[in-house]
Amino acid sequence: LAGGPGFGGQVRISTVDSINKLGEYFSKFPGIGPRQSKRFVYYLLRQRKESVDELITLLKKLKEDTKICASCSRYFPSSEIGLCSICADRNRSNETLMVVEKDIDVDNIERSGVFTGKYFVLGGIVSPLDKNPGRKIRIEELKDLIKKKAKNNTLREIIMALSANPDGEETTDYVVQAISPLLSENKTKISRLGRGLSTGSELEYSDTETIKNAFARRT
Amino acid sequence: LAGGPGFGGQVRISTVDSINKLGEYFSKFPGIGPRQSKRFVYYLLRQRKESVDELITLLKKLKEDTKICASCSRYFPSSEIGLCSICADRNRSNETLMVVEKDIDVDNIERSGVFTGKYFVLGGIVSPLDKNPGRKIRIEELKDLIKKKAKNNTLREIIMALSANPDGEETTDYVVQAISPLLSENKTKISRLGRGLSTGSELEYSDTETIKNAFARRT
Amino acid sequence: LAGGPGFGGQVRISTVDSINKLGEYFSKFPGIGPRQSKRFVYYLLRQRKESVDELITLLKKLKEDTKICASCSRYFPSSEIGLCSICADRNRSNETLMVVEKDIDVDNIERSGVFTGKYFVLGGIVSPLDKNPGRKIRIEELKDLIKKKAKNNTLREIIMALSANPDGEETTDYVVQAISPLLSENKTKISRLGRGLSTGSELEYSDTETIKNAFARRT
Amino acid sequence: LAGGPGFGGQVRISTVDSINKLGEYFSKFPGIGPRQSKRFVYYLLRQRKESVDELITLLKKLKEDTKICASCSRYFPSSEIGLCSICADRNRSNETLMVVEKDIDVDNIERSGVFTGKYFVLGGIVSPLDKNPGRKIRIEELKDLIKKKAKNNTLREIIMALSANPDGEETTDYVVQAISPLLSENKTKISRLGRGLSTGSELEYSDTETIKNAFARRT
Numbered sequence: 001l002a003g004g005p006g007f008g009g010q011v012r013i014s015t016v017d018s019i020n021k022l023g024e025y026f027s028k029f030p031g032i033g034p035r036q037s038k039r040f041v042y043y044l045l046r047q048r049k050e051s052v053d054e055l056i057t058l059l060k061k062l063k064e065d066t067k068i069c070a071s072c073s074r075y076f077p078s079s080e081i082g083l084c085s086i087c088a089d090r091n092r093s094n095e096t097l098m099v100v101e102k103d104i105d106v107d108n109i110e111r112s113g114v115f116t117g118k119y120f121v122l123g124g125i126v127s128p129l130d131k132n133p134g135r136k137i138r139i140e141e142l143k144d145l146i147k148k149k150a151k152n153n154t155l156r157e158i159i160m161a162l163s164a165n166p167d168g169e170e171t172t173d174y175v176v177q178a179i180s181p182l183l184s185e186n187k188t189k190i191s192r193l194g195r196g197l198s199t200g201s202e203l204e205y206s207d208t209e210t211i212k213n214a215f216a217r218r219t
Numbered sequence: 220l221a222g223g224p225g226f227g228g229q230v231r232i233s234t235v236d237s238i239n240k241l242g243e244y245f246s247k248f249p250g251i252g253p254r255q256s257k258r259f260v261y262y263l264l265r266q267r268k269e270s271v272d273e274l275i276t277l278l279k280k281l282k283e284d285t286k287i288c289a290s291c292s293r294y295f296p297s298s299e300i301g302l303c304s305i306c307a308d309r310n311r312s313n314e315t316l317m318v319v320e321k322d323i324d325v326d327n328i329e330r331s332g333v334f335t336g337k338y339f340v341l342g343g344i345v346s347p348l349d350k351n352p353g354r355k356i357r358i359e360e361l362k363d364l365i366k367k368k369a370k371n372n373t374l375r376e377i378i379m380a381l382s383a384n385p386d387g388e389e390t391t392d393y394v395v396q397a398i399s400p401l402l403s404e405n406k407t408k409i410s411r412l413g414r415g416l417s418t419g420s421e422l423e424y425s426d427t428e429t430i431k432n433a434f435a436r437r438t
Numbered sequence: 439l440a441g442g443p444g445f446g447g448q449v450r451i452s453t454v455d456s457i458n459k460l461g462e463y464f465s466k467f468p469g470i471g472p473r474q475s476k477r478f479v480y481y482l483l484r485q486r487k488e489s490v491d492e493l494i495t496l497l498k499k500l501k502e503d504t505k506i507c508a509s510c511s512r513y514f515p516s517s518e519i520g521l522c523s524i525c526a527d528r529n530r531s532n533e534t535l536m537v538v539e540k541d542i543d544v545d546n547i548e549r550s551g552v553f554t555g556k557y558f559v560l561g562g563i564v565s566p567l568d569k570n571p572g573r574k575i576r577i578e579e580l581k582d583l584i585k586k587k588a589k590n591n592t593l594r595e596i597i598m599a600l601s602a603n604p605d606g607e608e609t610t611d612y613v614v615q616a617i618s619p620l621l622s623e624n625k626t627k628i629s630r631l632g633r634g635l636s637t638g639s640e641l642e643y644s645d646t647e648t649i650k651n652a653f654a655r656r657t
Numbered sequence: 658l659a660g661g662p663g664f665g666g667q668v669r670i671s672t673v674d675s676i677n678k679l680g681e682y683f684s685k686f687p688g689i690g691p692r693q694s695k696r697f698v699y700y701l702l703r704q705r706k707e708s709v710d711e712l713i714t715l716l717k718k719l720k721e722d723t724k725i726c727a728s729c730s731r732y733f734p735s736s737e738i739g740l741c742s743i744c745a746d747r748n749r750s751n752e753t754l755m756v757v758e759k760d761i762d763v764d765n766i767e768r769s770g771v772f773t774g775k776y777f778v779l780g781g782i783v784s785p786l787d788k789n790p791g792r793k794i795r796i797e798e799l800k801d802l803i804k805k806k807a808k809n810n811t812l813r814e815i816i817m818a819l820s821a822n823p824d825g826e827e828t829t830d831y832v833v834q835a836i837s838p839l840l841s842e843n844k845t846k847i848s849r850l851g852r853g854l855s856t857g858s859e860l861e862y863s864d865t866e867t868i869k870n871a872f873a874r875r876t
């Protein structure tokens with residue numbers, strides 16, 4: 001759309017474009033609509049040039065400085081040699097592998113400090129209508145990792161840690177079906193995160209599924 | 220405030236009162252503010268006399284037709300002889316007793332169809348600041364029930380089924396402390412509803428407590 | 439549904455009914471769903487008998503103590519002789535008549551203290567799909583009132599004070615069309631509440647209609 | 658925090674920094690918290706390099722391609738010569754000047770198509786506690802513009818178009834006080850956007866201020 005040299009009259013359009021196009025870009029950010037994305041643009045316009053330059057530098061560095069871990073598929077600093085800090089950590093067990101949807105889930109689970117094994121990031125979710133679910137998640141990478149670990153004979157448990165909603169269930173079922181043939185049942189078991197009352201749940205408002213699980217897994 | 224006979228000038232006030240007082244009454248209903256309670260009054264004013272009479276009849280019958288079960292403390296029809304329909308049901312086990320906060324919790328758990336034992340309704344919640352917690356819940360009635368069941372040697376498990384929030388935890392702790400001395404540990408155990416991911420929980424937004432429980436109780 | 443004499447086995451049902459039926463009754467209150475209505479019932483069950491009796495007394499008095507003003511159609515104490523306190527107030531002007539949807543609107547406008555004329559309560563709203571709109575609002579009563587006031591030659595202005603939404607506009611149009619033939623244009627004008635920025639409106643989020651009105655009626 | 662040359666061990670930190678720092682940057686965007694800002698970062702990480710490069714290009718162009726209009730202080734394409742498209746438009750009247758808080762307000766008012774004069778963007782809001790309000794808004798620029806227009810003897814009306822909330826009122830009062838001495842009352846009047854019922858307002862829930870204005874400005 002930008003007017004090139006010789007199309008003087010259209011240059012004006014090309015610049016309005018730079019404001020509108022940036023607005024459009026931000027409107028694709030998760031959870032952002034067209035109005036808020038426009039506010040982002042005006043926010044940036046009000047900043048000093050140095051501040052926008054800082055953002056540009058951070059964005060340039062983001063891809064340069066980041067690579068995907070060959071083992072767990074997490075993003076990690078490209079300056080590090082080998083695997084990401086979690087996969088490279090010798091204090092973490094290789095016996096358990098937790099399968100999650102996205103990087104930010106790893107962040108949240110790490111904050112809880114409860115898990116000391118390794119992760120694998122699927123990078124997405126499968127839904128019942130997907131014709132080719134394998135394209136939406138890193139299922140081949142997961143299978144390769146499991147084959148490798150099976151060779152080393154170290155893997156004792158794979159923990160499916162997806163969200164407790166229909167898409168999460170669907171993805172769990174898909175993954176379990178895909179990896180089960182690779183595992184000898186008596187060596188590696190597949191588990192799922194426990195269902196029950198999450199913090200703040202009130203009995204009066206809990207659904208049947210949650211009550212069933214909370215009852216079955218009482219302690 | 221109502222003017223009696225001979226205070227003609229105040230009779231006017233007494234009637235405005237009947238609208239305002241009814242508004243005040245409704246404003247004490249759970250979750251209702253002064254504005255909505257006023258809307259209730261105008262709603263009733265717009266109804267035909269027969270409809271308001273029906274409400275009056277239902278309210279009259281409510282207390283008359285309802286009594287508290289001598290065993291579980293639930294409300295139930297006073298026309299029934301003996302205990303409430305759940306306590307009187309011979310198909311329900313006497314080996315498990317589920318302790319809940321309120322009647323509506325029983326309704327919700329029954330809807331799930333998962334539990335086939337008996338209930339006890341505490342009728343309230345204890346909070347850390349209560350000086351005399353025993354007054355806010357039916358702790359003596361619960362103790363009496365347990366003593367009686369202990370005599371019959373039937374009780375195998377008491378399931379604490381309170382909400383997964385600080386008040387629920389506090390109440391559970393208070394009750395457990397009060398009833399433990401009445402139980403011989405190897406005959407009756409005390410359990411709590413399982414904690415974990417409730418339906419709809421997303422890993423990204425789950426708190427540490429929920430993640431810990433979901434991890435510990437994976438299946 | 440209640441079991442009569444001789445149907446002993448069904449008496450039990452008739453009482454469960456009294457709890458459920460009361461729940462159903464409350465679920466028709468404005469803004470109340472089935473769950474909250476059940477909470478109302480249990481709330482009442484937890485109250486002392488004297489408290490429920492007080493509610494019954496207030497409900498009995500509500501209809502008895504209240505009548506509809508023959509002039510404005512507001513509810514007012516039946517102990518008062520003649521018209522409601524606003525219509526009977528000699529300090530209030532008969533030259534302006536404000537037409538509102540419901541009693542609670544009168545309450546709110548009175549709180550503002552801005553209007554010193556008389557009211558008429560339509561008792562409802564007309565929507566575009568109504569086949570017989572005249573049945574849903576007190577249009578005949580309004581026409582009678584206007585004819586009477588026209589005779590006395592006192593009415594200078596009729597203020598349409600309905601909500602600024604499609605149903606409010608529709609009702610205003612319907613009423614204006616119905617009453618216009620009764621008015622001689624040079625004696626009584628029909629006005630509508632001013633449109634513009636309401637308290638809290640931000641320019642960024644205002645709709646076109648509001649901006650147009652705020653611009654046209656700048657002061 | 659970034660490790661410089663020779664501090665090999667800290668290079669790792671410097672890259673984690675690029676993810677975290679970008680998250681921090683986004684968390685300062687209007688309406689964005691730390692969690693959502695992190696989701697933005699992971700969103701960008703999942704995009705192809707070309708897409709992030711596009712964002713970088715748009716950001717580079719944003720400042721380069723944009724300048725502030727010497728007349729109204731709006732942002733506009735730097736490729737345009739002279740004033741912004743609105744100020745340069747000969748079909749728009751110079752007799753009315755609308756004073757708004759921010760660029761996005763101009764966008765919204767233009768969408769309504771109701772105003773055909775010129776704008777001035779204050780660039781901020783004054784609040785009662787500000788010690789030096791003149792620093793937060795472009796008051797000197799506005800005064801210069803008005804002096805210039807006063808010389809040309811063209812300005813008939815200044816429309817204060819700020820939000821209908823306390824900060825908006827405060828700013829309007831501050832600006833009116835600052836510019837009044839520059840205007841000869843019989844030539845240029847200062848007006849404010851009309852207050853009243855905005856679209857969707859219901860009488861039952863309207864505040865006293867809104868009712869007063871809607872009544873006073875009935876039409």
